[in-house]
Amino acid sequence: MTISIWRLSHLILAISSSLFIILAALTGTILAFEPISNQLKPYAVKDAQSLSISKTLESLKTEYDEVIYLDIDKNDFISASVVTKQGESETFYIDPFTAKKTGDIIEKAPIFSFATNLHRSLFLKSTGRAIVGIVSFLLFLMAVTGIILIIKRQGSIKAFFAKTIKEDFNQYYHVILGKYTLIPIIIITITGVFLSLERFSLLPETKHKHVKTKTTTSTPSKITDSNIFNSLTLGDIKRIEFPFSNDIEDYFILKLHDKEVYVNQYNGKIVSEKSDGFITLATSWSLFLHTGEGSIIWSFVLLLTSISILFFVFSGFSMTLNRKRNAVNIKNKFNKDAAEYIILVGSETGSTFGFAKLLLNALIAEGKSVYISELNQYTTYKKATHLVVLTSTYGEGDPPVNAKYFEKLVQTTPQQNNLKYAVVGFGSLAYKGFCKYAILVDSMLQQHQKYMPCMTLHKINNQSFTEFKNWIDSWGKTKNLTLNVNEPPTNHNKKKLSSFKVVKRTTINSDNSFLLELQPIKKRAFRSGDLLSIIPKENEVPRQYSIGKIGKNILLSIKKHEFGICSNYLNDLKLNDMLPAAIEQNKDFHFPKSAKEVIMISNGTGIAPFLGMISDDNLKHSKNYLFWGGRTNESYKMYSKHIDDAFYNKRLSGVYLSFSQGESQKKYVQNALMEKEELLSRVLKNKGTIMICGSVAMQNGVLKTLENISKNKLNAPLNMNLIKTDCY
Numbered sequence: 001m002t003i004s005i006w007r008l009s010h011l012i013l014a015i016s017s018s019l020f021i022i023l024a025a026l027t028g029t030i031l032a033f034e035p036i037s038n039q040l041k042p043y044a045v046k047d048a049q050s051l052s053i054s055k056t057l058e059s060l061k062t063e064y065d066e067v068i069y070l071d072i073d074k075n076d077f078i079s080a081s082v083v084t085k086q087g088e089s090e091t092f093y094i095d096p097f098t099a100k101k102t103g104d105i106i107e108k109a110p111i112f113s114f115a116t117n118l119h120r121s122l123f124l125k126s127t128g129r130a131i132v133g134i135v136s137f138l139l140f141l142m143a144v145t146g147i148i149l150i151i152k153r154q155g156s157i158k159a160f161f162a163k164t165i166k167e168d169f170n171q172y173y174h175v176i177l178g179k180y181t182l183i184p185i186i187i188i189t190i191t192g193v194f195l196s197l198e199r200f201s202l203l204p205e206t207k208h209k210h211v212k213t214k215t216t217t218s219t220p221s222k223i224t225d226s227n228i229f230n231s232l233t234l235g236d237i238k239r240i241e242f243p244f245s246n247d248i249e250d251y252f253i254l255k256l257h258d259k260e261v262y263v264n265q266y267n268g269k270i271v272s273e274k275s276d277g278f279i280t281l282a283t284s285w286s287l288f289l290h291t292g293e294g295s296i297i298w299s300f301v302l303l304l305t306s307i308s309i310l311f312f313v314f315s316g317f318s319m320t321l322n323r324k325r326n327a328v329n330i331k332n333k334f335n336k337d338a339a340e341y342i343i344l345v346g347s348e349t350g351s352t353f354g355f356a357k358l359l360l361n362a363l364i365a366e367g368k369s370v371y372i373s374e375l376n377q378y379t380t381y382k383k384a385t386h387l388v389v390l391t392s393t394y395g396e397g398d399p400p401v402n403a404k405y406f407e408k409l410v411q412t413t414p415q416q417n418n419l420k421y422a423v424v425g426f427g428s429l430a431y432k433g434f435c436k437y438a439i440l441v442d443s444m445l446q447q448h449q450k451y452m453p454c455m456t457l458h459k460i461n462n463q464s465f466t467e468f469k470n471w472i473d474s475w476g477k478t479k480n481l482t483l484n485v486n487e488p489p490t491n492h493n494k495k496k497l498s499s500f501k502v503v504k505r506t507t508i509n510s511d512n513s514f515l516l517e518l519q520p521i522k523k524r525a526f527r528s529g530d531l532l533s534i535i536p537k538e539n540e541v542p543r544q545y546s547i548g549k550i551g552k553n554i555l556l557s558i559k560k561h562e563f564g565i566c567s568n569y570l571n572d573l574k575l576n577d578m579l580p581a582a583i584e585q586n587k588d589f590h591f592p593k594s595a596k597e598v599i600m601i602s603n604g605t606g607i608a609p610f611l612g613m614i615s616d617d618n619l620k621h622s623k624n625y626l627f628w629g630g631r632t633n634e635s636y637k638m639y640s641k642h643i644d645d646a647f648y649n650k651r652l653s654g655v656y657l658s659f660s661q662g663e664s665q666k667k668y669v670q671n672a673l674m675e676k677e678e679l680l681s682r683v684l685k686n687k688g689t690i691m692i693c694g695s696v697a698m699q700n701g702v703l704k705t706l707e708n709i710s711k712n713k714l715n716a717p718l719n720m721n722l723i724k725t726d727c728y
């Protein structure tokens, strides 16, 4: 399985540093609370920043016998080290207006001391510090590769912050959090590396010396009258060190934000000054940006970023494990020049290989010689007569990673035989270019002299096994083959089953369909649009049905197929029988909370979730319309009471039925939509929601009709963000 260079680098970096990253992120999370808790203490004095230093010096002089230094920390807490009138040496926070003590210096809580040591050096002194510096750099590289991966996923730099399609919880939040925390991560890691280099004196600091300043003639009567003490405010300084003795050579040392100044203690004149070099300034900024000291908002950003890093480690590894689980180990029995059937796969995350393997096994079971490979491995095939391409689409309709060279290879590799081909696209309707790469492959092969289509392109949404099985059946028929494929066991096989009691059921109607109402034995949270996974006794493969929620019960609409194991199993159920099944959330098909207008489109038994939605008393915020297509008016009778009730209670504003075997003329849902194109274009224009449930064939027809309406009426492509589908 090919993996993109960026993803591989991202993964290798993660594997090599994850343990340290977890430690750094955990301790970082703890440490982010330190500046927050410090800032919340009451030692910052209002307006102190604009108070001139001379005022504070005077107050200090009156209040204490001697002052050693005055400090202003990042939280704007002012502390003084003094000798009191009682002769005690003390350091405490002061009010700079009165110089009176306001509190004792905050002692670092043991948890913060512990976390700081672990965070800085893993308790391994210099070795630990070096490791932390290196890990910081690795995390920086990971953030950079992460940004590249997001740009590739989103399609362009411009689309970096555009909507991300939710495919899977871990993948989605890895990307979403990544978008917003990669910049803080880059800041944290660069400053971390900088502080490590600084600590090991590896930075080329230019040494600035004290430069003597020229003295002026006037001498102030009091030291605090001097220009420098009057003109500077507490906001300008970080620390004042007081002269050690009365010696004229002992100065006030003022540490400002960008320089150090020596001031004569008798005349208040600047004796010399030294500018901070770039490295000193950068170190001070790095400390602030890395620790958040002095800013609650930035500390909060650091806190969220540290938590996100922990999530990245967790979600990143679970995605990798998932991919590993999905990875299909395929061994070829036949070589490329001996096989009659060639299967080529285009896949980014491995799921298409799973489908390809099903096809491979089914063909081998029929005694066929088959060779399977990736699209990037396209080559000559001496004995082949059939080519099947199964490919997914990535980015904005781009090829998956293992298909990047296919286009070129097809053009440059001569093929001896004429081959019949079929292309199956795996994609998602949530993206603009649904199966766009498969469409491209199909048209490439169409133009190729050696390839002849044996079936039109087939597109599969959301890895639907049912859709794939339908395709395999039809493709097999073109070769007079009966191909047997079984759905591979998925996670829902292992889901915990609950018991449901049959409380109502209808008899089978002229369409072989019936309604089943089930009562959960234990309280279960679910909504219309969720799925009920049923594992019929005779077979371990689960079958999913869309749920309509009626009160606290589940309503299913089922079509009985002659040889359908599950539908026959359900049809055999009688009142009060118990059914083991599992509810699965299907958030993407829940009724929208905020849409002003909602159009529900279904055919056949696809109406079930909508029957639940329109029975909900809370359905007052939107105007709702239902389109339904069935065979005859007789087919509709089973649902009519639910729909009449909703209409009567104003939960439905319009119902449009189409009958494919109607008395007067054949009519499909698509025809009804065209008749109501004004309504549809209005809902599309006003960003309402359109929900589709039923057969894939109906879904494809409906989407085509909606595309036409959008193009003709709104002059715009169909906005897929407004469409929710649940088709099978």
Ligand SMILES: Cc1cc2nc3c(=O)[nH]c(=O)nc-3n(C[C@H](O)[C@H](O)[C@H](O)COP(=O)(O)O)c2cc1C
Pocket (backbone or CB within 6 Å): 153, 154, 167, 346, 347, 348, 349, 350, 351, 352, 353, 392, 393, 394, 395, 396, 397, 398, 400, 426, 427, 428, 429, 431, 432, 433, 434, 435, 436, 462, 463
């Ligand atoms: C980042 C990303 C981009 C995608 N882009 C498209 C797209 O443009 N068109 C489409 O039909 N499907 C798109 N998909 C859906 C995948 O093609 C689909 O999930 C497919 O079944 C994945 O197969 P694979 O695991 O073999 O790569 C995208 C999925 C992801 C995660």
